[in-house]
Amino acid sequence: MEQNGEMSKATLRRLPSYLRYLYSLGRQNVLTVSSTTIANGLGLNPVQVRKDIALVSSVAGKPKTGYVTKELIADLESFLGYHNTRDAVLVGAGGLGRAILGYDGFRNYGLNIMAAFDVNENVIGTEVNGKPVYAMDKLESVVKRFKIRIGIICVPSISAQSIADKMVEAGIKAIWCFAPVHLNLSPDIAVKGEDLAASLALLSMQLENRD
Amino acid sequence: MEQNGEMSKATLRRLPSYLRYLYSLGRQNVLTVSSTTIANGLGLNPVQVRKDIALVSSVAGKPKTGYVTKELIADLESFLGYHNTRDAVLVGAGGLGRAILGYDGFRNYGLNIMAAFDVNENVIGTEVNGKPVYAMDKLESVVKRFKIRIGIICVPSISAQSIADKMVEAGIKAIWCFAPVHLNLSPDIAVKGEDLAASLALLSMQLENRD
DNA sequence: CAAATACTGTTATATTTTTATCGATAAAAA
DNA sequence: TTTTTATCGATAAAAATATAACAGTATTTG
Numbered sequence: 001m002e003q004n005g006e007m008s009k010a011t012l013r014r015l016p017s018y019l020r021y022l023y024s025l026g027r028q029n030v031l032t033v034s035s036t037t038i039a040n041g042l043g044l045n046p047v048q049v050r051k052d053i054a055l056v057s058s059v060a061g062k063p064k065t066g067y068v069t070k071e072l073i074a075d076l077e078s079f080l081g082y083h084n085t086r087d088a089v090l091v092g093a094g095g096l097g098r099a100i101l102g103y104d105g106f107r108n109y110g111l112n113i114m115a116a117f118d119v120n121e122n123v124i125g126t127e128v129n130g131k132p133v134y135a136m137d138k139l140e141s142v143v144k145r146f147k148i149r150i151g152i153i154c155v156p157s158i159s160a161q162s163i164a165d166k167m168v169e170a171g172i173k174a175i176w177c178f179a180p181v182h183l184n185l186s187p188d189i190a191v192k193g194e195d196l197a198a199s200l201a202l203l204s205m206q207l208e209n210r211d
Numbered sequence: 212m213e214q215n216g217e218m219s220k221a222t223l224r225r226l227p228s229y230l231r232y233l234y235s236l237g238r239q240n241v242l243t244v245s246s247t248t249i250a251n252g253l254g255l256n257p258v259q260v261r262k263d264i265a266l267v268s269s270v271a272g273k274p275k276t277g278y279v280t281k282e283l284i285a286d287l288e289s290f291l292g293y294h295n296t297r298d299a300v301l302v303g304a305g306g307l308g309r310a311i312l313g314y315d316g317f318r319n320y321g322l323n324i325m326a327a328f329d330v331n332e333n334v335i336g337t338e339v340n341g342k343p344v345y346a347m348d349k350l351e352s353v354v355k356r357f358k359i360r361i362g363i364i365c366v367p368s369i370s371a372q373s374i375a376d377k378m379v380e381a382g383i384k385a386i387w388c389f390a391p392v393h394l395n396l397s398p399d400i401a402v403k404g405e406d407l408a409a410s411l412a413l414l415s416m417q418l419e420n421r422d
Numbered sequence: 423c424a425a426a427t428a429c430t431g432t433t434a435t436a437t438t439t440t441t442a443t444c445g446a447t448a449a450a451a452a
Numbered sequence: 453t454t455t456t457t458a459t460c461g462a463t464a465a466a467a468a469t470a471t472a473a474c475a476g477t478a479t480t481t482g
Contacts, residue, residue, distance in 0.1 A: 010469070016409035020393040034429060043398065045471060050430070063429040064479045080409075081416045088411075095310035100407070102306040105391065109412040150415050174418040176411055180316065182231040187254060192414045196311070196405070198227035198291075200299075200387055201320040203403045204361050205292045207385040219439070245459060256441060261460070274459040275449045 011052050017042055018052070019076045025069055034066030082110045088150035089143060089172075091163050093118040093133050096178055097154035101128040113152070115142055136166075143170035153177040222263050228253055229263070230287045236280055245277030295321045299361035300354060300383075302374050304329040304344050307389055308365035312339040324363070326353055347377075354381040364388040375402075 021041050025033055035053070039046040053059075053067065057075035061067045077083060090097055093116045101116055116133045118124060124135045134142065142148070151167040153160055153175060160179035167175060174190040177183055180198065183191055232252050236244055246264070250257040264270075264278070268286035272278045288294060301308055304327045312327055327344045329335060335346045345353065353359070362383040366374050371390035378386060385401040388394055391409060394402055 008469070012413065016406055016413065017393070017404070019409075020391060020404070020406065024393045024395075036429080041393070041395075047431095047472075048470060050432095051470090054431075061430050062479090063477045064427075066429065080412055081419065082412060086415050088415075095313040096307075099306035099310040103408070106408045106411065109408040111408065111411055111415065149418060150411075152411075174414050176414055180231060182228070182235045182252070184235075184252075190414060190417050192410065193228070193231070194407070194410065195227055195231070197314075197317050197320040197322065198230075199403065199405065200317065200322055200361075200363075201291055201293060202223060202227070203385050203387055203401060204297050204299075204322065206401050207360060208292065208295075221439070247459075257459095258441060258461095259439085262440090265461075272460050273449090274447045275457075277459065 007055055011055060014042075014044070014048075014052055015056065015076060015080060018049070019073065019080070022069055022073050022076070026073065030069055032062075032065045032067060033069050033072070035061070037066070080109075082108065084110045085112055086110055086150060087112050087114045087146060087148045088152055089114060089139065089148050089167075090116045090152040090154060091118070091136070091139070091167070092116075092154035092156075093120070093123050093128060094154060097152075098128050100152065100154065101131050104129070111150075114146060114148065117142075139166060140170040143167070143172060147171070149173040151175050153179055155179060157181045218266055222266060225253075225255070225259075225263055226267065226287060226291060229260070230284065230291070233280055233284050233287070237284065241280055243273075243276045243278060244280050244283070246272070248277070291320075293319065293321045296323055297321055297361060298323050298325045298357060298359045299363055300325060300350065300359050300378075301327045301363040301365060302329070302347070302350065302378070303327075303365035303367075304331070304334050304339060305365060308363075309339050311363065311365065312342050315340070322361075325357060325359065350377060351381040354378070354383060358382070360384040362386050364390055366390060368392045 018038060021038060022033065035046040035049040039049045050061070053072065056079040057072060059067055059071040059075060088111060090101060090113050093101065097116060101113060106113065113131060116128060116131055117136050117139050118133055119136050123133050126133050149172060151172040151174070153163055155163050157179040160177060160181050161183060164175055164177065164183050164185060168185060168189055175183065177191065177193050178196065180195040183193070185191060229249060232249060233244065246257040246260040250260045261272070264283065267290040268283060270278055270282045270286060299322060301312060301324050304312065308327060312324060317324065324342060327339060327342055328347050328350050329344055330347050334344050337344050360383060362378040364371055364374055364386060368390040371388060371392050372394060375386055375388065375394045375396060379396060379400055386394065388402065388404050389407065391406040394404070396402060
């Protein structure tokens with residue numbers, strides 16, 4: 001069940017929202033759910049929902065009742081890899097970095113932030129939520145020793161590129177960047193920019209264009 | 212220039228990335244830029260870039276040289292509404308909430324978080340980055356008094372729905388939710404869920420499917 | 423037990439989005 | 453000055469995505 005390749009990006013973006021929706025049903029003890037219900041809940045087309053489900057799950061929906069909620073949840077979680085555990089490092093233990101370190105929810109998604117790195121002498125050597133903060137020059141050895149492939153960047157924009165370069169040099173293959181800058185990296189590195197401000201601006205723009 | 216309506220969601224998602232890329236050129240004093248250059252920098256198709264630009268900007272690209280970087284930046288900023296100022300409130304002054312309150316970069320995007328709200332007696336009455344933290348029961352009056360239409364939710368998942376309901380009741384029209392839950396709201400409320408953990412999981416999944 | 427219903431899953435169609443092609447043109451090179 | 457080159461903008465083609473149509477089937481209802 002775990003292979004990809006022909007899955008569209010749009011589908012991939014919808015999958016986590018199905019899961020969130022199913023969780024909310026699960027809390028209300030809804031045992032089965034139809035594609036129509038999911039579609040209505042999320043503002044999508046039922047056929048689209050059925051097709052997406054067919055791509056990630058082998059559970060057969062039954063006429064008149066739909067899918068078994070629990071089975072669907074299990075298949076989605078498994079497809080999205082929430083059961084595998086993957087290690088990550090974080091650079092920049094400032095406000096946002098500390099907030100992310102403090103968020104235990106990542107564990108439910110199979111993600112484990114092993115350690116953080118910073119240049120600030122005051123935080124080096126401390127722990128945030130049980131995770132050690134090391135000096136920057138330890139980054140390479142930790143990444144190599146534990147074969148870590150995911151890096152999270154929470155440093156100011158000005159330093160983001162150089163941190164990214166250091167990560168790649170150490171062996172990181174996927175970067176999640178919260179600094180609102182364009183990172184110039186080799187195309188075989190997966191980069192996801194999380195420009196929160198731009199994201200919020202987009203939302204508020206959407207709002208204005210409704211009037 | 213400021214109207215929407217026929218702009219695709221995909222285009223809308225690309226616009227901020229153009230802007231980030233152009234900023235990075237601007238810092239290097241690059242006066243003009245071609246669609247090909249932008250496309251290569253961002254891994255896109257040049258024709259797509261030209262079309263996107265045509266939708267938001269009236270600047271004419273010149274053969275052999277391309278677009279004037281500064282003009283393009285100005286048009287993108289204006290289209291994305293970074294010059295307008297809009298007020299927002301935030302509920303949940305915990306780790307992530309405080310990080311967001313502490314981020315001054317929002318101002319560059321025309322966003323001003325006016326105040327925060329929380330249930331925790333220890334933070335009520337304090338300030339975070341110059342922004343006051345009020346008790347929850349002040350939410351409605353503040354939102355109404357200042358006609359605020361944007362709400363940011365940084366509370367634990369369990370309380371997210373009830374906070375969202377309170378926001379809508381008070382008059383909020385757009386919600387940016389960091390709790391990884393599905394919010395059940397009337398369709399005329401713009402909701403953007405920012406499921407950070409799912410987002411990171413998707414990135415790391417992408418990584419695995421490259422091998 | 424037959425008919426109606428509410429589903430699924432698949433195939434077909436429509437729409438949207440992306441990519442390719444091409445004529446026109448300003449700048450650079452010959 | 454002429455030719456070449458890099459680019460735009462428009463139109464056409466292709467690919468991807470979303471929607472509609474429909475046949476088949478458990479479940480419920482009369």
